Structure formats: C-alpha cells, structure tokens
Amino acid sequence: MIKRIFLFIFFLSQISFLYASITILNGLTHTYKVENGTIYKGKIEIENTGKKTQNVKLFLQDFSYQSDGTISYTTPHTNNRTNVDWITLNTNQLTLKAKEKKEVYYEITIPNNILEPGSYWSVIMVEPVEDIKPNDNKEGVNITSIVRYAIQIITDYDAEKAKPNLIFENIKIDKVEGKQTANIAVANKGNLYCKPSVTIEIYNHKTAEKIGVFSSQSMGLLPQTSKTFQINIDKIVPDKYNAIILSTDENENAFALNVELDLKND
Template identity: 65%
Template sequence: MIKRILLFLAFILQFATLQASIVVLNGLTHFYKVENGQIYKGQVTLQNTGNAPQNVKIFLQDFSYHADGTTYYTAPHTNEKSNTDWIKLNTNLINLKAKEKTEVYFEINVPDKIAQAGTYWSVIIVEPVEDIKPSNDSPGINITSVVRYAIQVITNYDTENVKPSLKFESVKIEKEGQQ
C-alpha cells in the first residue's frame, strides 16, 4: 500500500513543477470594426518567461460556444460566422530564446462583398511545442502538459444595421425561492 502511495505521489509531483513559460502580453480578445475590401493589421505580443528556448506553434481555428456553457475549438470553415479566411498570419512557428519577447503580426483582409452584416470571429491558437526526446533508458510512458492560448479575433461588419435574431435555448422559469 505504501509503495502505491509513493508511486502516486511521484506521479503527481512531476506535474507540480510544470508552468507555462509562454505568455500573451496584449490581451486574449482583439476587436475590429471593419469595412468591405479593407485591410487591418494586428499583432499578438508573446514572451518566453522561462530560462530555456521555447518553440511556439501559431495557427487559426474556429470557435463557438453555447448557452449551456460548452465551448468548441474546431477546424477553420466549420462555423458560419468564421473569419479565418480573412486572417493571414506572418508565421506559424517561432523560437523564443529565454526571456525573449516578440510580436506575431497578422492581417485581416475583409472581402469586397460580405453576404450578411454582423460579427465574425475566430481564434489564433498559441501553443508551446516541446522537442520529442525519445528515451530508451526506462520502459513506460511520459505525460506532458501543454497550456494553449486562444486569442479571439472579432470583426464587426455593418453591425449598426443588424436586426437581432434571438433563439432561446434551455428556457427555465422558476418560482422565486425555489430551485
């Protein structure tokens, strides 16, 4: 029994030293009021707070959320309100030295014709990438924790002329004092 407890503690303690060494410095939400055919520039400021170099993968994904609190990060073109086709990143992989800070630039190329006024969005995913170091020293598996950031890029097109279409899901009416 003591052997199992020690094994469990050793397993848990290996995660105690894990921490995110990559941080996003300029916010996780970027808003743009856009017009047809225009180009807008943005940037994401990243810093490696660790003491070792770190590779970082950067890519776009669609993002959606529902009334019940569920959130979905999906491949581009899976959300009808996606703006992933409009966004071009200047790179998809960077290497940050220890304590280094850098900017990842992106452009939002708004189409000449947009079918519907409203808000379009997606996320820029920032994910630290560890080098794979195979080890034949001991049998078993290794588990690595990865902290990813999702930076939402929201573009509002002609929102002054939008007529909201609301859909209520999970409507629940309760008498006061009851649950």
C-alpha cells in the same frame, strides 16, 4: 492494500512533470469594425516566462461556446460566420528564449462581397511545442502540461445594420463555493457580438418592497452562442420573491424578464 499504495507511490516517483511557460500580453479578444475591401493590421504579443527556450506554433480555428460550459475549437469553415480566410499571419511558428518577448503580426483582408451585416470571427491558437527527448539518465514517464491560448479575432461588418438579440435560456439558484448564486444562462440569437451584463432586482413577494439589486460581470457573447452569468445573492434570506432580470449590453440594448424566486435553506 498497502502493497497497492506502495506501487502507486513508486509509479508517481517515476513521473517527471514538464510545464510550458508562455503568456499573451495584449489580450485574448481583438475586435474590429470593418468595411468592404479594407485591410486591417494587428499583433499578438507573446512572452516566454520560463527558464528555457520555448518553441511556439500558431494556427487558425473556428470557435463557439454554450452556457453548459461547452467550448468548441473546430477546423476552419465549420462556422458559417467564420473569418479564417480573411486572416494572414506573418509566421506560423517562432522560438522564444527564456524571458524573451516577441510579436506576431497579422493582416485581415475584408472581401468586397460580404452579403450579411454582423460579426464574423475565428481564433488564432497559440500553442507551445515540446521537444520530447528520451532521457537516458532517468527511468519513467515524462508528462507535459501545455496551456494553449485562443485569441479571438472578431470583425464587425456594417454593425449599424446588425444587432444582438439576447434571450434568457435558463435561471437556476445554486450554491457556488458555499454561496447562494443565481446562474442565468443568456443566449445571443442576433448577428452582432456584444458584451452584456445581467442585473437582478429582487422584491418582497407580498409588499413589493425592493430588497436589493445585484449584478454580474460583463462577458462577451458571440452570435448563436450562450454563457452563464453568475450573481451572488447570498445576502438574501430564504423566502419567496418577485424579481426582474435585466440584461444590458455596452450599447444600452436591454432585455428584461419577470420571474418568481423561491429561495430555500438547503
């Protein structure tokens, strides 16, 4: 066993870690209300926070996510509401010197023949490119840690005729970082992007007295996707309760559900 530990430590000593250091300065979600036949312009602000020159490539992908934590980046046209064909980048690659900032510009050309109102989207991937060069002075393996960024480009067409349709998929009470937490999975079955938050109102099971109101952070929710909203309810003592769970988006569309909660000591 000692020999195996020694060999493992020796192996680690032969590995050098390289980290790409870029960041996006102007947000990871860009939304537009669009009209037929119109051109919209935007930009991505990128900074190299590292100490050496960094090459970066940019490309388009389709994108979706589900409440179980699954995130899918797929080839263009796998999403039937993709807008990849509408987006043109002014460059697909750039080089940033240490501490340098640059802007990449894009245009969104809305076609004249959109059939259905609602949200269309894709992501612009921003990915560091590492030049892997053999090192004659050091033995071992180079491991590169790369952080990719996905910038959502969401275009809402004829939004007045579209709407989100939020439903509660699942409600679980779990311990998250040692605190009792309501994990509420919400799906958007509509055709419009929204940013809902979830509120839970808890009432005494016997007297109907309101015990408290607790809320989640708001999160963006694309059509036909779902996310889990977490609400800290650690202050509630174990017992049986009645509760109203309410999901409300930024346009005050509200969706409610009555449930019974059985909070236990485990």
